[in-house]
Amino acid sequence: MATALVWFKRDLRIHDHAPLAAAAAFERVLAVYVIEPAWLASPEFDPQHLEFALGCLVELRAGLAARGLPLAVRVGEVRAVFDELQREAGFDHLLSHEETGPGWSYARDRAVADWCRARGVAWDEFPQHGVVRRLLRRTGWAARWQQRMDTAEHPIPAAFRGATVALADLPTLADLSLAPHGRSLQPAGERAGLAVLDSFLAERGGPYRRAISSPLTAESGSSRLSPYLAFGALSLRRAHQASAAEIRCRRAGDAADRAFAYGLAGFSSRLRWHCHFMQKLESEPEIEFRNFSRAHDGLREPHFDRARFDAWCAGQTGYPMVDACMLQLRATGWLNFRMRAMLVSFAAYHLWLHWREPGLFLARQFLDFEAGIHWSQMQMQSGTTGINTLRVYSPTKQALDHDPEGVYIRRWIPALARVPLGYLARPWTMPVEIQRAAGCMIGRDYPAPVVDEATSVKAAKNALYGLRRQTAAREEAAAIVDKHGSRKSGLPNTTPGQPAQRTRPPRGVDTDGVQRELFDF
């Protein structure tokens, strides 16, 4: 008798779920979600992640039960849990989505593959999102993404012949000896995800392009779908197709509708970037640990300054915009994209910290942590891809541009509540009398800046651009040797090489003549 186990991972939904749709064809079906000790122990894990997952699981379990499918939620190493389930119900097929996750999940998947081979279980993995497994070249990737996203959703089976398995209550954080995380999170679950999508497409999405920049307007003006996409409570295809449909509809409308469609189109293109970055980790899993550009190895590592790192984590750098952003993130598990980039830029350039530890810290703070996006972004914003231009954010400029009234800074840093607006971006420039009048003595009520903005940025740029010049020179030298070396094989090269030709491709076009897109590297 053919029995399938549907293994839920980062796909906590019923709609557009390939393994679930495939399971409908089996004579008996069971389903499981495994709370893995390796996840809980991983350095990017935070209890908020489990809380959100549990919230999704409550709803998922009810929805599956209504279709006759029991969802077991077990704590343990995956292979041990599978052994249990084999004893309890027996299964010969394992159905799951492909996962592009951190190293521990990659290692676990390989262990599961071994387990399946040893037990004679057939493991069918289905792609999720637009990430392509065993991709050799990026050529044609965008077209494949588009094609996948435009394919019809997998249908939701009406009923299953569910196997009988023991169903315990879902564990709580306390059951797993996890401390409460103290954040106020977005509501978990598939229904919540679909409702957020709906409110964005119907009401909030119009000003998207302008609204995402400021942390004030982004709170409601960005999609807020990231946690649902990260935990799979919302299918990326659903988000893509629903926004495409809304855009088509609004484009046929009046000027206000067309303006709204313009905003939604800005959002829609970002769904592709979501997969674009995940694809990097899928194709090159080492980028979680190592620099994209190995020429950057050792540049920052020996200088890691623990005190600076701690000040950054605590929101105590003395730069109000940086600190306010960190405090919002720590309180809510969310921050808009631009301000995330600013936090990373500050750690990477101003504080000259290697990206790995700040990346782990941020992974724990982001409710929507998605490994592929995360590590690609950490490296890009730190300048270790070696290709894209350095994006060094000025926290004082960002404060002036995106919080001109000081509302955001004062909201998140009570110590600065009475600092006059003119000093809010740079409170250390306040004369002592004004500090006294504002009830904010620098160094006592609010920290003095950990580093000087101008000198630290200059040093960082010098180091990175200096390295690039060297690297470029080395590569050019190597290319010249490669090209001309054979004619002189066996003889020492005594004549100096030609000076390197510096030909610059037209702006926005790389050497292959391919348009370089936003964020591309």
Added chain:
DNA sequence: TCAGATGTTGCGTAA
């Protein structure tokens, strides 16, 4: 009233 000085804005580009 005007010429020249000074200021503002917007764009292109280098790093």
Added chain:
DNA sequence: CTTACGCAACATCTG
């Protein structure tokens, strides 16, 4: 979708 700078075009001020 970074910042800083230079430049040009245009605006405003001033003697």
